[in-house]
Amino acid sequence: MDETLLRSLTPSVLGILVRRGADFAAAEDAVQDALVEAVRTWPGGLPRDPKGWLVTVAWRRFLDTARADAARRRREDRADEEPAPGPAPAVDDTLRLYFLCAHPSLTPSSAVALTLRAVGGLTTRQIARAYLVPEATMAQRISRAKRTVSEVRFDRPGDVATVLRVLYLVFNEGYSGDVDLAAEAIRLTRQLAAAFDHPEVAGLLALMLLHHARRAARTAPDGGLVPLAWQDRGRWDTGAITEGIGILQAALARDRLGEFQAQAAIAALHADAPTAQETGWVQIVEWYDELVRLTGSPVVRLNRAVAVGEADGPRAGLVALAALDASLPRHTAVAAYLHERDGDLPTAARLYAEAARKASNLAERDHLTRQSARLNAGLNAGLDARRER
Template sequence: MQDALVEAVRAWSDDPPRDPKGWLVTVAWRRFIDATRSEVARRRREDLVDDEPLPGPVSGVDDTLQLYFLCAHPSLTASSAVALTLRAVGGLTTRQIAEAYVVPEATMAQRISRAKRTVSGARLDQPGDVATVLRVLYLVFNEGYSGDIDLAAEAIRLTRQVAASIDHPEVAGLLALMLLHDARRPARTSTGGTLVSLADQDRSLWDTRTIAEGVEILQRALARERLGEFQAQAAIAALHADAQRAEETDWVQVVEWYDELVRLTDSPIVRLNRAVAVGEADGPRAGLAALAALDDSLPRYRAVEAYLRERDGDVLTAARLYVEAASRASNLAEQEHLTRQAARLNARRG
């Protein structure tokens, strides 16, 4: 019955049943049947074992990273390998992976199912591509840094292992990027748990030791002159970390690094972030012009437009856009942050 009530909270707001009591009884009964079948299957598996295995030595080797490489199987495309690894090893839900890839959840579910079928008959004894594993670690870190579960520390730990065994500037660039972002974590939320925007963060809370480590790793990687997207992202993070106050940020350089990222990735999300940087470097109308060239269905498009409209003095439109952005936010903390921005502007309008 508890499971049924939880499902009701999730489902009824969009489509309340005509017979609530009957709906609850039906769902509770199905949950009971599922639990019973699972328990019966577990007992059957135990009965198939003739003798309990003798206790043996436990390996002291951490094979988590090896699992990442094995799931990035050569028979899979890069996108399918990333999705499968995030689901099977990273512990992310299909919804979280879909949001990271900016695709519908149903599309991602099909992609993961196809990947499972592809490797179901394959021997998992061939390590996958390093670039694929780096992409997985990056997405795991992003989910841990800003999502529903805290996986950031684990992603950094595994990336350190990769960096210790593979001498490549992009591996170093990813590690530097993670460290520079993670150094700002203590200032990202208030004591009440609400999000704090980068411009409003108390920079005295930033971990200067971690920033110094990230910058040093990045400088060594850039000196090798084999630029990749993780190094470019880390360079942007380093410019933010270098500014003692938000207004001291070198936005012109930030835009230049975003131009490099666009060249390397041609990602719409990168172009969206670039529009913010252009708005800071050249004024909000320049930022709005850059934004207008993008698909307005992109995640956080409305939030970026609201910010630039506010900077341009159009408070009424900005407040409306913040409300729209809040309704589309992927997590509660972001939704509350955007709602507060709208409330702040509405209060200012009187």
């Protein structure tokens, strides 16, 4: 049973039903029923035209539902003649579905869930497990989202920035449950790139590939976080790095710079360095300057302070950090790191402990606690040595 094939066909099958007159919510339910039927029957033999098979089964399910609902009588009359089975049309509605699922009227969490369901072909149970919420909660979220987009008139171009933001949110969820959301985000972004020629789509795909290439080296055997500078670069996926850099170079050559291209350029400089000491920090600061210009994001300014600390020394980084709001997420952790680089170990140990208390997830909290403990152990050892003298 080829689950990848099923998921790749989902958006085009859904698009065909919508073009035939089904509203989005009813069409999506019918497609999910067809996918379940495919999972049940296809192991006995793959149909000659898998897409056409799914379209036929989904359309019949839609008509069955429409005929059973008196409130939809008029729509049933319009669709009374079932199209004859045969090869599915070659029209690709994937792009339309991306824009519909990332509609501005949806909350980010609803847009992500609907994209994974309608475009990604995942079941409600898989999405719920990935986000660690009850299946009933996710079902309600998806149902509300479907009702919202069913009322949307798709009479103007969608916002590609919103679509990319949704895909980036999916990617940042990483892995949990039985679905690898980072890999799923890469698959969906590849699909979008094939349907939509835009340098920022390419930039996001490059960024994902470059980040994903370091995945195997990000955690220690005990599950602890491994900072970039300490990672075993021999475990990085060189194929993904090569592909990501190639995609990025082609996007940058079009001279329509966007934030995802700039982020990917920073990731490429990290990936291209043979060792942490050989990282091109001056260039990274320049790319952060571009990102600040493009986004004005306080988080970007925070990351820039780290880069300045590497390029121009920790005191320059602390000066850049002092200009930022201390309540920013990770501000205390960055301050701890820069103070350690500057040799102020007592302050760094105290700030690492403070940052650990503010950490939003267990892995980060554990990492920062270990940094504080490491510095305190060194300070105590030095104090004991002085006492012995």
